[in-house]
Amino acid sequence: MQVLVIGSGYVGLVAAACFAEAGHRILGVDVDAAKVAALSRGESPIFEPGLDGLLTKHLASGALRFTTDLKAGIADADATFICVGTPQSEDGSADMKYVLAVASQIGEAMALRAKDAKPLIVVDKSTVPVGTAARVHAEIAARTDRPFEVVSNPEFLREGSAIGDFLEPDRVVVGCQTDHAETVMKGLYQSFLDRSGGKWFRMDPPSAELTKYAANAMLALRISFINEIANLAESVGADVEHVKVAIGADHRIGPAFLNPGPGFGGSCFPKDLQALLKVGREYGQPLMTLAATVEANRHQKQVILRKVKAHFGVKAGVPAPLKGRRFALWGLAFKANTDDIRESMALELIEGLVNLGAEVVAHDFAAMDAVKARIGDKVRYAETPLAACEGADALLIATEWPHYRDADLEAVAKAMKARRIFDGRNLFRPEAMEAKGWTYHSLGRRAVEVK
Missing domain, CATH: 1.10.1040.10 (N-(1-d-carboxylethyl)-l-norvaline Dehydrogenase; domain 2)
Incomplete structure (x- = not known):
């Protein structure tokens, strides 16, 4: 099938690459010309295991292309996916301006389709509030007399394993009104479901939107x-x-x-x-x-900071009570296998420690550039986990990267001033750490205090 994917962020890029992998011809659309140029060279703006390989493969085959011109592929498209952002507004609601702007552009571009063409299936892939399909339909219908149908098809992707989630879904949810729309959507997804044995759920658009x-x-x-x-x-x-x-x-x-x-x-x-x-x-x-x-x-995002303050005897009203203390911080991304730092506990931990006068030396396998762009030199950055521990009074673990679990703790101990870990991911067992002479604080288990 011929598919337009509008928006080349996290959801759009994964969808474009995976639909190309399934044998469809994909045109990715984004307003950012620099991003389009980079993607056309095979350079992904996000870190997601497996994505770079799919981009390279399908750019080379010609199954995947990128452009800034939405009109370039709409005449022959079977489906158009809206994958633009829905950021949080001040009142907590999803900001729909980008979704509705794209809907308006689709409506204007529909004039390029033949009057007797089959209905274009316009798919809301972005996470959107209940009622969005109707709003998108109204935006398009106000600008065209060509046939189309708006479908809700929420994504259920986990950052760090999104490619596998897309290629082998446990379910596909489609909110549509006609058999034609369901046929088109099944044509896009059936090979994935055949591979995974996942379930197909057809329902009305509001139910699909609420399901997400x-x-x-x-x-x-x-x-x-x-x-x-x-x-x-x-x-x-x-x-x-x-x-x-x-x-x-x-x-x-x-x-x-x-x-x-x-x-x-x-x-x-x-x-x-x-x-x-x-x-x-x-x-x-x-x-x-x-x-x-x-x-x-x-409350939970402050749990490690509370443990650190209690251990080091931090008292309210005392200025810079952790001045002269250095903390190694392993992990900056909100979870492993991603460079996403949005709402990451590590950022709050850094803020709390720095405000208490501490020095923080951080390491992450993917997210350090993102943190540098956000907070600059508020912390020092280490090239390796071990380097972050040099001269540290304590090691704090915020992200569950597998390499941290496999670290040589004896080498870590030699680099630090004291054997002291605050583990926000429960990477180690308390009894094992006690046997090795570590002071060890984790979550939901007994604390080990070595005198």
Whole structure:
């Protein structure tokens, strides 16, 4: 099929590359001429495992091209995907100006299609509030008499494993009104479903739009739940690792998203929860469990800083109580296998430590450039995890990169002033760290204090 993908951010790039992998002919569209030029050379603006290889492969084959001109491919397109950003507005709602602007441009460009052409399938791939399909339809219909249908097709991609998620989905959700639209969408996705055995869900557009928000809200709720259980486990002398395995064995609960951590971040959960809460308020449904989830996450993102302050005896009102202390920080991205620092706990941790007078030396395998662009020289940056530990009073772990788990802790200990770790990802077992002489603080488990 001939497909336009409008927007070359995270969702758009992954969709374009994966549809090309399935044998479709893809034209990626973006208003940023510099980005289009870079993409045409095979240079991706985002870090996502597997994406660079697909870009290189399908640029070379001719299955994937990029342009700034939306009109270039609309005449013969079977489907057009809207993959532009929906940033959070001041009131928490999703800002729809980019989506609606693209809809308007599609409407203007529809004049290039033959009057007897089959309806163009316009797909909302961006995460959008309930009712967006109708708004997009109205924008296009006001500018054309050519046939089209607006479909909601939310993405369920995890940063760091998005290529696999797209190529082997556990489900595809399509909100459409006609069999023609469903046929086109199945033609795009069937090869992926054949590979994964995933499920196909056809529903009305509002239900598809709500499904996306509901899925992210449920996952965020589980994260905040297990984090609060972890905090309680520490207080009562329990081990959250045992608790999560036992409750996850219940088939009604399952083991996914039961890993305690320093709160959720990234581009989806924080923004989508606020948008869903805004929709709830508009319709008189306060969504109290989600409001509590947001508040619990705000509290959890300070968990490592609270542990550091307690350990070093920081008292309120004392100026620069951590002056002269150096902290190594492993991890800046909000999770492993991405360079995304949006809503990352590490940024809040840096801010808190620096405000207390501490020096921070940070390392990350993908996100250091993004942090440099955001906060500059507020911290020092180390080329390797070990280099970050040189002369440090403590090591703080914020991101679960596998290489951190596999680090040579004896070499780390030799580089540091003291064997002291605050682990926000539970990479190590307390009893193993105790045996090696480490002071070790983690989440939901007993603290190890070596005198």
